[in-house]
Amino acid sequence: MTPVITFAGRTVALFGLGGSGLATALALQAGGARVVACDDSPESMARAQAQGVVTGDLRDADWSAFSALILSPGVPLTHPEPHWTVALAKRAGIEIIGDIELFCRERRAVAQGSPFIAITGTNGKSTTTALIAHVLAHAGWDVQMGGNIGTAILSLAPPAANRVHVIEMSSFQIDLTPTLDPSVGVLLNITPDHLDRHGTMENYAAIKERLIVAADLAVVGIDDEPSRAIAERRKGALVRIQVAEGSSAPDTLTARAAAVYGTNDERLADLDGIGTLRGAHNWQNAAIAIATVRALGVTGPALDAGLRSFPGLPHRMxxxxxxxxxxxxxxxxxxxxxxxxxxxxxxxxxxxxxxxxxxxxxxxxxxxxxxxxxxxxxxxxxxxxxxxxxxxxxxxxxxxxxxxxxxxxxxxxxxxxxxxxxxxxxxxxxxxxxxxxxxxxxxxxxxxxxxxx
Structure with missing residues (x-):
């Protein structure tokens, strides 16, 4: 667990007691915060109470006593209409954030600059997250993997200088993380998705872009127009990834013909024969993983061994x-x-x-x-x-x-x-x-x- 000490002594409202919501409530309480948690499901409320979480009806609460509303990512923030807790929080003038925002604040408070890799994209997030985590673990890193891929981020061990967090993020999670600042921010691709929750394609793409804006290094797939435009707007260190024929452009890695090539057309990895990385979409995933782990110093035989031992994810090719x-x-x-x-x-x-x-x-x-x-x-x-x-x-x-x-x-x-x-x-x-x-x-x-x- 990562205790949330940045809210010690303060009272917060929390809505949504599924897996990540319950983990967040426990982490806040472990760090010294007072939590009033709520959920539409009586079963979720009972499960939280059994684990010592203080629950209550937020409709009748005194919102002036709350420092923040911690919202689960499955709860609508803006579309198709804001959840009723969002309206109450805005009326009270308090911030609305999620569990990954709490992690970011803890990281800055207790382990400034510790390795933190955040991954998003419409497709391929889970495979790329798992691949990055696997290669780093194979190279000897203490890897904590979670977020949208399954384990709530605050259930993981706390940030530390010798520990890397590899976190998959959905657009809903990014929307609740206003100070997102990973060491490496990864954007794989953008195609229409979740427009019922974000209103327009432009808004959806803008939310995805926020993951890389404050990253120390951005790794961006440029095979779709929205992602290509985001790469062009990027201020700061950037590696572009493309699936294409021909030589790579400056600051670009190219995935083609079951291999990944560097900016001087240097072959960085041979993917031929790796059954879990078949297909052009997996070549892109591998190229993005390579750019990411190279930033943490994993190259050469260690990189190749990590790629070749990747077991893949269940039910995904x-x-x-x-x-x-x-x-x-x-x-x-x-x-x-x-x-x-x-x-x-x-x-x-x-x-x-x-x-x-x-x-x-x-x-x-x-x-x-x-x-x-x-x-x-x-x-x-x-x-x-x-x-x-x-x-x-x-x-x-x-x-x-x-x-x-x-x-x-x-x-x-x-x-x-x-x-x-x-x-x-x-x-x-x-x-x-x-x-x-x-x-x-x-x-x-x-x-x-x-x-x-």
């Missing part, structure tokens, strides 16, 4: 191994066409298991990649809609359930003439028609693969 020539890949996290596009781009001779609860637009945007698919195996509620899209373009089989699809795909792939056929679960759909979560769906697929002869 996760290699499950071979059965004979057939490679099985769990990409259950791909709940929309944009995510599935990354997997289809990374392989050929694909026996593609897809379906579930379809998202708007379906799989029509993936049609340029249909020539990579040997056969499709349809499951779940999207079966008929997806069959209509595939008709005349990709041979398909209606399988209904994942177990039937896995068996059929495995048998067909094993009988094919391809040198390395791939059975790929990349559903391009939410899981809720047949499973509780994409994690359950991926775990079930893993079990079915293990059970194959």
């Amino acid at each position: 996760e290699p499950l191994g071979h059965r004979g020539r057939v490679l099985f890949v769990n990409d259950s996290k791909a709940t929309n066409a944009d995510s599935t596009e990354k997997a289809l781009s990374a392989f050929r001779d694909i026996h593609w298991i897809l379906g579930g609860k379809a998202k708007e637009g379906g799989i029509a945007p993936l049609s340029p990649l249909f020539d990579r698919v040997a056969h499709a195996y349809l499951i779940g509620a999207a079966t008929e809609a997806f069959a209509a899209t595939l008709e005349g373009k990709v041979p398909y089989t209606r399988c209904g359930t994942l177990d039937v699809a896995t068996k059929a795909a495995a048998e067909a792939a094993a009988a094919s003439d391809a040198p390395e056929p791939v059975v790929l679960l990349s559903p391009a759909c939410a899981s809720y028609d047949q499973f509780k979560s994409f994690e359950e769906r991926g775990n079930r697929f893993r079990d079915y693969v293990r059970a194959l002869a």
Whole structure:
């Protein structure tokens, strides 16, 4: 835990007692603050009370007694309309901040300048965060990884000179961190997302940009226009990352053909054969990780060993191994066409298991990649809609359930003439028609693969 001593002796309101909210309440109390915590869920309130957190009804509270409102990132700050606690806090004239803002203040108070890497982007945040943390840990660093990737930042060990915090940040978290000042600020990419919470694409991009403004070093992917414009506006040390052919421009690392090149076209890393870093999107993730860890002194054999031992993340193009020539890949996290596009781009001779609860637009945007698919195996509620899209373009089989699809795909792939056929679960759909979560769906697929002869 990181006790929040910067609010010692003061009283704060806190709304949202999920994982990060509960951790924040406990960290504030451990640092000597008085907390009045609230949540719309009676179960969350009871769980907090059982751990010694003081709870209360903030609607009836005396807001003049509060120094701040600590808001969980899942609670609307501005759109579609501000939460009722936000209105009460603004009326009382107190600041509205989140748990990562509390960490930033603690870092400045107890370990000024300690290594702190913050990562954001519309896609690829979790893989890049995990890759950076893995390479640094492999090189001997004391690594604390958390934030949006799963572990609340205030549940981690406190900042220290010999300890690096590697923190994934969503746009919601950035919006609640007004003094964000990482050692390295990473922006992977920006595409339309969460506009219901941010109003416009311009506002969404502006929030993402705040992550790098006060960073000592900014590492920015420049393959999309909003990120490219942000890099141009950057004041201070900057490394650009691009996925492109040809030589790198000044202050730019280039990812191409399963390798990463420096500004003088020097080969910094060979990614060929690293199953967890297949595809151009992962080459970009690797290039960004390389630029980041190099800033902390990790280069050469230590860098190469860290990349090659990266296990990847569960359910994100996760290699499950071979059965004979057939490679099985769990990409259950791909709940929309944009995510599935990354997997289809990374392989050929694909026996593609897809379906579930379809998202708007379906799989029509993936049609340029249909020539990579040997056969499709349809499951779940999207079966008929997806069959209509595939008709005349990709041979398909209606399988209904994942177990039937896995068996059929495995048998067909094993009988094919391809040198390395791939059975790929990349559903391009939410899981809720047949499973509780994409994690359950991926775990079930893993079990079915293990059970194959």
